Amino acid sequence: MTASPSPTLREHLAAEPFALALSSGFFGFFAHAGVLTVLEDEGLLPTRASGSSAGALVAGCWSAGLDAPAIADTFLELRREDFWDPAPGLGLLRGERFRARLDETLPCATFEECRVPLAVSVFELRGRRTQVVEAGPLAPAIHASCAFPGMFQPVRVGARSCLDGGIADRPGTLGLPEGTRVLYHHLASRSPWRRGKGPMPAPRRGGQVALVIEGLPRVSPFRLDAGRLAFEAARRATRDALDRPVGAEVRVRAP
Numbered sequence: 001m002t003a004s005p006s007p008t009l010r011e012h013l014a015a016e017p018f019a020l021a022l023s024s025g026f027f028g029f030f031a032h033a034g035v036l037t038v039l040e041d042e043g044l045l046p047t048r049a050s051g052s053s054a055g056a057l058v059a060g061c062w063s064a065g066l067d068a069p070a071i072a073d074t075f076l077e078l079r080r081e082d083f084w085d086p087a088p089g090l091g092l093l094r095g096e097r098f099r100a101r102l103d104e105t106l107p108c109a110t111f112e113e114c115r116v117p118l119a120v121s122v123f124e125l126r127g128r129r130t131q132v133v134e135a136g137p138l139a140p141a142i143h144a145s146c147a148f149p150g151m152f153q154p155v156r157v158g159a160r161s162c163l164d165g166g167i168a169d170r171p172g173t174l175g176l177p178e179g180t181r182v183l184y185h186h187l188a189s190r191s192p193w194r195r196g197k198g199p200m201p202a203p204r205r206g207g208q209v210a211l212v213i214e215g216l217p218r219v220s221p222f223r224l225d226a227g228r229l230a231f232e233a234a235r236r237a238t239r240d241a242l243d244r245p246v247g248a249e250v251r252v253r254a255p
Contacts (some may be wrong), residue, residue: 006245012209013044013242018181020046021173021208022055024166025187026148027219030227032058033075034234035185035211037068042242046183050119052165052172054187056145059172063118064138065107074105076228080221091153095143098152102139111135119175120145121165122157130168132175133157151221171203182208187216202249209246213237215254 007015020039022032032055039045051059061071082101087094111118111134122144124131133141136158144155145165154161165172176182186202202210217229233254241252 008243009246009250010242012246013183016181017047018183019048019176021171021176021182021184022051022059023172023187024053024055024170028187029054029057030075030219030230031187031216031234032185033072034231035238036062037072038235038238040068048117050172050175052121052169053146055172056120056142056165060118060120060138060142061105063114063116065115072231078224080224089153091150093152095152099143102143106139110138121169121172121174122162123165123167125154125161125163130174134175170200180207184208184210186210186212188212188214204248210249211241212249212251213254
């Protein structure tokens with residue numbers, strides 16, 4: 001008896017509601033935006049979202065009401081002076097410019113106003129553990145989740161002082177209920193928390209499909225011009241991935 005062929009990733013996502021989870025990965029928000037524009041073009045819209053760091057930024061902007069092209073335009077217009085504000089403290093950058101840009105960009109002010117449920121991971125310094133933020137003011141949670149240690153100074157979320165959500169929840173999935181169908185975009189860049197161990201593999205989770213795009217251009221504050229390359233490469237790779245058979249991972253190489 002011939003086995004039925006596996007559905008494609010496109011068919012899998014169209015079949016039932018799914019959550020979109022976006023990993024941390026320094027300036028990986030360009031690649032996340034590339035993935036999201038393809039999903040939106042195809043009408044494959046998540047019914048909830050989560051993320052850490054770069055993933056929290058993109059998931060937060062989309063959940064707050066920005067469409068994917070607007071998110072991409074915002075990132076592609078980014079210049080270093082838009083967020084570069086060195087000052088004495090526990091991190092190179094004060095973060096006030098980043099926060100001002102975030103406040104201008106977000107269409108709504110609170111998690112409760114978002115169009116889909118959103119979970120953002122932050123790292124609480126006092127307790128040295130991940131906290132998942134799902135309610136209250138939106139901008140402080142996204143700002144804190146993006147506060148890369150050593151680069152940004154800690155951010156207050158309520159009464160807590162917090163840093164980058166990717167410190168202890170790199171996938172950004174701790175806020176998703178068990179049993180949720182998840183499309184997880186995994187940025188396979190090297191993590192500073194895994195020095196000498198190579199790129200972190202995509203985590204496994206029941207009901208999750210991990211999209212792994214290999215060979216994306218590296219982006220940094222001093223290589224923002226590579227952001228457009230990463231965005232376009234992620235777009236093309238995601239279109240390719242949608243036609244691949246679905247499994248625990250769908251792995252494609254950036255063109």
